[in-house]
Amino acid sequence: MTVAKRIIPCLDVNDGRVVKGINFVELKDAGDPVEIAKTYNEQGADELTFLDITASSDNRGLLFDIIEKVANQIFIPLTVGGGVRNCDDIRNLLNSGADKVGINTSAILNPNFVSESSGRFGSQAIVVAIDAKKVDDHYEVFTHGGRNATGINAIEWARKMADLGAGELLITSMDRDGTKKGFDNNLMKSISDTVDIPIIASGGAGSLMHLVDGVKEGEADAVLAASIFHYGEYTIQEAKNYMYEHGIEMRL
Amino acid sequence: MIAIIDYGIGNLKSVHNAVRYIAPKIPSAVSSDPDFIKKADKVIFPGQGAMPDCIKELDKRGLRDVVIESAKKKPFLGICLGLQLLFEKSEEGDVEGFGIFEGKIKKFQPSKQERIKIPHMGWNKVQQSKNHPMWNNINSGSSFYFVHSFYASDVKKEYVTGTTNHGEEFTCAIAKENIFAAQFHPEKSSELGLQLLDNFISWKI
Numbered sequence: 001m002t003v004a005k006r007i008i009p010c011l012d013v014n015d016g017r018v019v020k021g022i023n024f025v026e027l028k029d030a031g032d033p034v035e036i037a038k039t040y041n042e043q044g045a046d047e048l049t050f051l052d053i054t055a056s057s058d059n060r061g062l063l064f065d066i067i068e069k070v071a072n073q074i075f076i077p078l079t080v081g082g083g084v085r086n087c088d089d090i091r092n093l094l095n096s097g098a099d100k101v102g103i104n105t106s107a108i109l110n111p112n113f114v115s116e117s118s119g120r121f122g123s124q125a126i127v128v129a130i131d132a133k134k135v136d137d138h139y140e141v142f143t144h145g146g147r148n149a150t151g152i153n154a155i156e157w158a159r160k161m162a163d164l165g166a167g168e169l170l171i172t173s174m175d176r177d178g179t180k181k182g183f184d185n186n187l188m189k190s191i192s193d194t195v196d197i198p199i200i201a202s203g204g205a206g207s208l209m210h211l212v213d214g215v216k217e218g219e220a221d222a223v224l225a226a227s228i229f230h231y232g233e234y235t236i237q238e239a240k241n242y243m244y245e246h247g248i249e250m251r252l
Numbered sequence: 253m254i255a256i257i258d259y260g261i262g263n264l265k266s267v268h269n270a271v272r273y274i275a276p277k278i279p280s281a282v283s284s285d286p287d288f289i290k291k292a293d294k295v296i297f298p299g300q301g302a303m304p305d306c307i308k309e310l311d312k313r314g315l316r317d318v319v320i321e322s323a324k325k326k327p328f329l330g331i332c333l334g335l336q337l338l339f340e341k342s343e344e345g346d347v348e349g350f351g352i353f354e355g356k357i358k359k360f361q362p363s364k365q366e367r368i369k370i371p372h373m374g375w376n377k378v379q380q381s382k383n384h385p386m387w388n389n390i391n392s393g394s395s396f397y398f399v400h401s402f403y404a405s406d407v408k409k410e411y412v413t414g415t416t417n418h419g420e421e422f423t424c425a426i427a428k429e430n431i432f433a434a435q436f437h438p439e440k441s442s443e444l445g446l447q448l449l450d451n452f453i454s455w456k457i
Contacts, residue, residue, distance in 0.1 A: 002366070002418050003374040004395065041442060046375055075270050077397060077440050094263055099440065122301030124371060124399045125263075167371060167399075196362035198369045221369055251375040251395040 004251045005215050005243065006046035006222035007236055008200060009229045011036060013052045013082075016062025033066045037074045040229070043236035045076065046251060049102070049170075049224060052082030064096040071097020079127055081170075090117055094125065102170060104129040105143050108150055111164060118165030127200075128166040130154060132187055133174040139187050146174035155190050162195040169195065170224065173203040180206025180227070188218025200224050208234060208242040215248050254280040254453070255292035257319060257334075259299075259309045267298050267331065270439040274450045286318040294452065295322040297433075299333025303357065303402070304345030306333050316350075323352055323431055327455050330433030332400060335426065338433055344402050353426060355407040360418060368419040371401045378414045378424055378436065386413075386425075386432045386451045394444050396436035398424070403435060430457045 011018045017031040037048055048070070052063045060083065067080055080093050081102025090101045101121075107114050107128055118126045132139045132154035133146055139154035158169055171191055173184035183201045192199050201220035205211060205228055214223045228234055244250040254275075256267050264282045271280045283289060297319060299306050310316050322328055323338065330338055339349045342357035349357070362370045380392035403422040413432070414425030424435040432452070438445035 002368065003372055003376045003398065006374050071266060072269050073273065075266070075273070075439060075445055076442050077399075095265065097263075097265055097269065099263055099266065122261075123401075124300060124373070168373060193364070196370050198371070198373050219367065221374065 008047045008224045010049045010226045037070045047077040049079040067096040102127045114164040123167035128161040129170040158191040168198040170200045176204030182210040183214040185218035192219040212246045255289045256282045256296045258282045258284040267439045294327040296329045297334035298331040328431045335433035358405045372418045373399045396441040
């Protein structure tokens, strides 16, 4: 017996509003981050992740407002990613109430940013997000939503990020993202076998069995999902019960 | 008045948020002022990151003495590194702690066979080793949120108040007299975490 596997709903934030078709039956204002966070917390979410997709840097401040509002009322770990460029960005997010910060492109531009930030804020605060796609017989790191190839081998990159001090890795399969065909468990397992830090599987969850497979086949420590929860298809409690019935240690 | 000791490390805001949420009428503040901490009725000693850095930052702010003094008489809650610093020494950077509890801080060993990841990150069950006012309204076996790579070992049995399993059983809560300390984060453990903080607020020595 050990630590429970985690379910992490992911919310997209644009210009200070939670977006992307959140559709709970009982929710009056679908864009209100506190209401959404409360609902997920009540359903048993183990953590929450906010991904900032705000295009204009002028409106970035609105994100801090969201994090602050949520952190004042919801007491589970909050991760915030999207557009994190330097240690000041991280400090501002942590000061707003985030517990962990996701770093993606900035790590590729400057891998030492990972060691610098984990040294300063602690590994537990640094989640490195890796977007990977299958190219021929291997996985490669991509940026910009899967459009730009980097030529970096994703498995080696994962190892390097762990060595530089990442506290956990968020692995998104760009082949599966949005397909609802399930996680790329071969990718997840390859990385989970390579590093000693926890990994979060992302990209492709379309059913509760996919969540089970992510843990059992992909050997992920946590599963991240958006649409299966946002549209009210399943509640997080249903997902946790289902995983538990399939022999996975969960916080029920 | 509740003082949350600030030595520039970790997310103290979440601890303060949680305290204010459950006890909006009780004055509380994040502080690095030794005089303020001395005057407080209760003290929360949080911490995150690496132990050598924590000690360095504490000493830089001249807070070591006031922490040790507070731990001698007031209701005192250590969280995460705030538990580890109370022990004699740590493998992390081979540093000495405050020696308020006998024992040492050791690192978890990862295991591929048992799929033990480091850091120990996430929700895990806490078995209560004994009754304590801090466990009021919390069942043994309840889950709390952990994130750490080091743990307290060789703790005297009389002080072990809670245990958790991560590959092996380890001490995750300790108590003696006015001190209670947890390796997990009550401020991130949802309702039961808030209950524990509420228990601290109503704890009478």
